[in-house]
Amino acid sequence: MAQTAAALRPRLSAGSGLARRLLSARNLVVLVVLAIVAYLGAVPLGFLLWQTFVRGGHLTVANFRGAYTSVGIGTMVGNSLAFAFGSTAVAIAIGSVLAYLIVRTDVPGKPLMFAASLVPLIIPGILHTIAWIFVLDPNIGVANRWVIEPLDGHRPFNVYSIPGMIVIEGLHLAPLVFLLMVAAFRSMDPALEESAIMSGASLPTVFRRVTLPLVRPALYAAVLIMVVRGLESFEVPSVVGLRYHIWVFTSRIWQALNDAVPNYGQAGAYAMSLLVLTTIGVLFQSQLAKRARAFQTITGKGFRPHAVRLGAWRWPATALIGLYFLISVVLPLLILLYASTQRFYAPPSRATLSHMSLANYPFEWRDPVIRHAVLNSLYVGVGAATGVMVLAAVASWVVVRTRLPGRYLVDNLAFMPLAIPGLVLGVALLTIYLRVPIGIYGTLWILFMAYLTRYMPYGMRYASTSMFQIGRELEESAQMSGAGWWHTFRRIVLPLLAPGLVAGWIYIVIVSFRELGSSVLLYSPGKEVLSIVIWEQWRDGLLTELSALGVMLIGALVVLVAVAYRLGARIGVREA
């Protein structure tokens, strides 16, 4: 034995040089990270495809036949498209007009508008939707009671309809359009407009012939992003649409899985169809982005656009902005606050206003379900945010810095989840982890996996933006100083990346608190997160309790957003 070992030793040591190279810290870390990113990006989709098209080892379209011969399928597709395009139209109209006013004119009240643009971040979609039901419900809605009925006799606006859903979703999406269009208007060289003015064109002509064509790529991109968002939305279709069975893709997926006998195949078929639609949107948008670069609207130069003087139109414009702020920020917040102080929900009146109490708040807090939900949300949100940023730090380094052959594949895989609606991801993960019993189904881990996947693209965007700002020479000089990969990464790259990583981390914590689409399919009783508790309370009709919980959640999110802004993160725009 001893002899054999001795004989082997030289060979071993010769080989260990190579082995040490391959197993260096750098290669190990990079390989593990890339494997995880690839797994998260590719496996759920692959599994979903396989599950939907393969049954008993044969290719089949039975699931699709089942899904598409069921009753009311045409209406469902029509509803989805009407809802998505309708809410896009509302959002684009509001968002781009406001963006133009803010960036290009001398209208006052600009800070108000930017505060309003944070609404989608601080008011989770489900709370926003419920708040709007308090406003627009035909029986208890304050707008119907106070404004529409007195004006229009006794024909209240019925929010439980496609137009109602479009209004609510459109209002929720408008701030995103606003931020996208602000960026587009800002990056436009004012000299282009000025030269048109110098050529003798009038202001309306300049707007029509120069300004509009120049922002058109951005506008189209915004339209596509909003359509995809509208298709993906689950909150409005489930909270508003379910009452009168106005089905869209997302609510149909949910329903297929919440029947007495869950129909995974059918849910998969709907999920695949939805995925195809959203993927087309995302692909179109990335094509557009490429062409927009060729168009050179955005030069990366900081311009100070000259402000168009509104003159007599200044006050109507101001009123418009004020009204928007009232409707989109003050109204939903006030009504939630009001609802949280009532024992039973009734529209505000002298009687209800004299019976306000804070009884819901301590009740909410003492409830063990709520306490667990808060902790669960924290665990999963913080865990996923940390996981995503760790992965993104290394993956973005690989993509930006190295010449590794597969680096663009990694980049694409990391961005893939951007095209996957939350519910589709939910269906995919459900089918995987029901089939592959590694014991994460029914635990918080499956939510962790879902969030990790969903928010990887955001993390990558934050990390690679920061990575691009770190000069290559900063790393090379560390190498020349004798630092190996690990030292360079830990002592130079990470500290320099830190602001971007922290901003991304906070952003992911914020958005994970209100994640509903994949959570609603993946949670199990006892493992609820906050958004799920609100959803369940809505279904149980506990309106005032959920309002109290919602107000607390919004308070926490406001603090987080404020911290993020203190750290200088421009988080609003990333949303898109």
Place this chain on the structure above:
Amino acid sequence: MALLAVSELVKTFPGARQEKHRRVLAVDHVSLKVDEGELFTLLGPSGCGKTTTLRSIAGLETPDEGTITVAGRVLFSSERRIRVPANERGLGMVFQSYAIWPHMNVFQNVAFPLEVLPRGRRPRRAELRERVERVLAVVKLGELASRDATALSGGQQQRLALARALVMEPALLLLDEPLSNLDAKLREDMRFELKRLQRELGITCVYVTHDQTEALAMSNEVAVMRDGRVEQIGKPREIYESPQTRFVADFIGTSNFIDGVVEEKRADGYLVRTEQGRLEVPSDASHAPGDPVVVSARPEHITLSTDLNGAGPNRWRGRVAVRSFLGEVVDHVVTVGGCEIRVRCNSTVSIPAETDVTLVFNREACTLIPAGE
């Protein structure tokens, strides 16, 4: 023996997308030797391969072929499949952007190379502090040790980068256009400062620049590069006074190029016949009568006089076309036949346009270059 020896270095990069399967030759069989204590400059226009050569020595680029040896240690050899990683080469480098780490202060920047040494060679805390302070004192930053690195001026950042490269006491210091980010006045000061430090500390340096004045003022030896190849290696004076190719003559200062044909061999050179007149040029190259050649004559090596008497080789008749006053000197453009010749005079000579003059070519300062290069 040379401290740094580079031989037959080749480095290619993937070509642009349009020219698939083609690789761009960035460094084309470059060989050079640098003796201990010398400052060796790689000089050339952008894209000539000088920075790629430097980065190959540093270990930041992997060459395709060739050998790099520093102080007898082979750092790279394509033949023997040796490639020492950059962080194990123990060379110092100053980057064009200085690459000062913005999240560390002055002291931490300089201490970093010592902190990441392998455990056995890492100095103790007290020794580390002493070494950092010593090197900061050398570059006159001792007072600023606790200052944020980003709060330094351009010149101070430059010195900090130098201190960080020197703290490891490297065998070889690599400088990649270290002065190009400074304004003109500061650049001149730093040039002398750098040269003084280099001489006092006796460090061997490889210096990359596109600025010929910098190269001539600082170097013991200069290699002029073009399209990945070394065009000429020599002492600054040799390079300036006897450029071997038209490119070198043109790149180092300005020069008049006069086409001609060898007429006959003289004692230590040739008599060259040109369209404008004859020139006697020293040269030890071998040319036969009738060979086409180019004579390079620096503007400052031609004198002008209004004395129109006497003609012959190296004395041409011309007429001033343009005169421009540049402060310390006065440039004249003189037409001789159909050809314009640039003449630089000291400020006491200033001849108005349209004046007939005699150009006198300083025989020793003219250089013969084979035609076609």
